[in-house]
Amino acid sequence: MPPRTAPPRTAPPRTAFLLAQLGADAADRFAERVAELGLTPRDAGAIRVLGHTPGISQRELATRLGTTPSRIVPLLDSLEQRALVERSRSERDRRNYELSLTETGQALLAPLRVIAESHQRAVLAALTADEQVQLAGLLAKLSAGGGLSPDAHPGYAGAAGSSGA
Amino acid sequence: MPPRTAPPRTAPPRTAFLLAQLGADAADRFAERVAELGLTPRDAGAIRVLGHTPGISQRELATRLGTTPSRIVPLLDSLEQRALVERSRSERDRRNYELSLTETGQALLAPLRVIAESHQRAVLAALTADEQVQLAGLLAKLSAGGGLSPDAHPGYAGAAGSSGA
DNA sequence: TATTGTTATACTCTATAACTATA
DNA sequence: TATAGTTATAGAGTATAACAATA
Numbered sequence: 001m002p003p004r005t006a007p008p009r010t011a012p013p014r015t016a017f018l019l020a021q022l023g024a025d026a027a028d029r030f031a032e033r034v035a036e037l038g039l040t041p042r043d044a045g046a047i048r049v050l051g052h053t054p055g056i057s058q059r060e061l062a063t064r065l066g067t068t069p070s071r072i073v074p075l076l077d078s079l080e081q082r083a084l085v086e087r088s089r090s091e092r093d094r095r096n097y098e099l100s101l102t103e104t105g106q107a108l109l110a111p112l113r114v115i116a117e118s119h120q121r122a123v124l125a126a127l128t129a130d131e132q133v134q135l136a137g138l139l140a141k142l143s144a145g146g147g148l149s150p151d152a153h154p155g156y157a158g159a160a161g162s163s164g165a
Numbered sequence: 166m167p168p169r170t171a172p173p174r175t176a177p178p179r180t181a182f183l184l185a186q187l188g189a190d191a192a193d194r195f196a197e198r199v200a201e202l203g204l205t206p207r208d209a210g211a212i213r214v215l216g217h218t219p220g221i222s223q224r225e226l227a228t229r230l231g232t233t234p235s236r237i238v239p240l241l242d243s244l245e246q247r248a249l250v251e252r253s254r255s256e257r258d259r260r261n262y263e264l265s266l267t268e269t270g271q272a273l274l275a276p277l278r279v280i281a282e283s284h285q286r287a288v289l290a291a292l293t294a295d296e297q298v299q300l301a302g303l304l305a306k307l308s309a310g311g312g313l314s315p316d317a318h319p320g321y322a323g324a325a326g327s328s329g330a
Numbered sequence: 331t332a333t334t335g336t337t338a339t340a341c342t343c344t345a346t347a348a349c350t351a352t353a
Numbered sequence: 354t355a356t357a358g359t360t361a362t363a364g365a366g367t368a369t370a371a372c373a374a375t376a
Contacts, residue, residue: 009294011301016191016285018304021313023188026181058335068368073336095334095375120181126310127303129174135303136176138296139183145291148186223358233345238359260352260357337372342365349360 026123033115037108038082042067042075044112047101049151050085051109054100057090061099066152084108191288198280202273203247207232207240209277212266214316215250216274219265222255226264231317249273 027041034044042065049064050056058076062069076099079085084105090096101109124132192206199209207230214229215221223241227234241264244250249270255261266274289297 008298008301011285011289011297012305013282013285015297015301015304016195016281016288018301018308019184019288020188020192020195022304022307023185024192025313026188027185030181030185059333069335070337070369071367093334093376097335116181117178120176120178123181123184124176124307126307131303131306132176132180133173134299135307136173136180136183138292138300138303139180139187140177141296142187142289142291142300143183148190224356234358235346235360236344258353258357262358331376333376334374335372336374337370339370340368342367344363344365346362346364347360348362350358351356352358353354353356 026119029123030116030119033119034112037111037115039108039112043079045151046075046079047084047105047108047112050099050101051106055098057096058099064149064151066149079105191284194288195281195284198284199277202276202280204273204277208244210316211240211244212249212270212273212277215264215266216271220263222261223264229314229316231314244270 031041034041037044039047045065046061049061053064056064058072059069061076062072065072076085076087080087082104083102086100086102087097088100090098124135127135196206199206202209204212210230211226214226218229221229223237224234226241227237230237241250241252245252247269248267251265251267252262253265255263289300292300
């Protein structure tokens with residue numbers, strides 16, 4: 001019988017890949033969950049941001065969501081058609097819109113929070129409560145250095161699919 | 166002065182989002198690294214799989230990489246043009262190709278491994294060696310239950326962009 | 331002239347289904 | 354008839370650059 005294996009001193013080789021894979025899976029599952037509300041993840045992100053900071057402009061929203069102003073236009077068109085968001089011209093600078101949630105839009109904030117919580121419970125379900133706290137701490141430490149913005153994914157445009165490493 | 170804060174008993178609310186965000190960032194950074202070799206992440210994945218299991222068919226490769234046979238065609242066309250991969254008709258069933266790396270393709274395995282290692286070091290750099298091992302263990306536990314395949318990302322098609330939750 | 335929002339355009343990635351050649 | 358590979362096509366997502374209105 002071999003001796004009891006000591007804990008490894010370095011992370012196994014595929015840890016970074018595992019992180020990417022689990023992150024992609026979590027994002028996919030979140031997309032499925034918000035689809036229950038008829039929303040895309042980006043819809044949900046916009047609603048969340050406007051819930052926190054009503055009155056911002058389209059450019060500001062684009063920055064927060066990590067996308068371009070031209071992408072914001074059809075996104076808001078769609079949300080406005082569903083009466084979730086309102087565009088009102090700014091009085092002080094008539095070039096700007098001031099974006100805000102309608103009452104219907106605000107009514108989505110609570111169910112979105114519920115979905116986010118249950119989603120997180122599902123994603124972390126394989127871990128004990130202590131391990132979940134541990135993981136949260138490690139991920140927070142990982143994100144502390146990098147310039148990740150609080151509301152946006154970098155997006156997977158360049159990196160989607162299998163990397164194998 | 167408030168009392169010393171006890172460690173939290175549940176993970177903070179944005180942990181699942183953080184996982185997705187860090188995973189996307191890691192994938193992006195890996196894409197930048199393999200681009201140094203003139204490869205996409207998918208190229209790298211295909212080369213890695215063929216390094217491990219030469220002789221497989223295009224359909225088999227598609228399954229391993231989590232994509233469709235029709236996507237494999239241009240992928241292999243590109244790798245074949247660069248003389249990294251060979252398609253040879255199977256003798257036993259002439260419908261099949263048997264895929265393999267050329268010598269040039271095999272020569273990429275080592276630098277790919279180097280890149281993967283240095284990529285992982287960079288991704289985990291904010292953690293101590295012990296914490297890296299800890300994180301690896303937690304991620305392994307997370308991935309144990311779900312049906313994640315060892316070579317493929319699910320892909321971010323449905324979930325790209327900002328979710329905000 | 332600079333800036334906000336908008337439109338036009340093009341490019342990438344993707345999957346589905348029809349097609350061919352073998353079996 | 355069933356299967357491997359291929360092609361054609363269409364759809365989603367993306368960014369860039371040109372444009373109108375306002376400052």
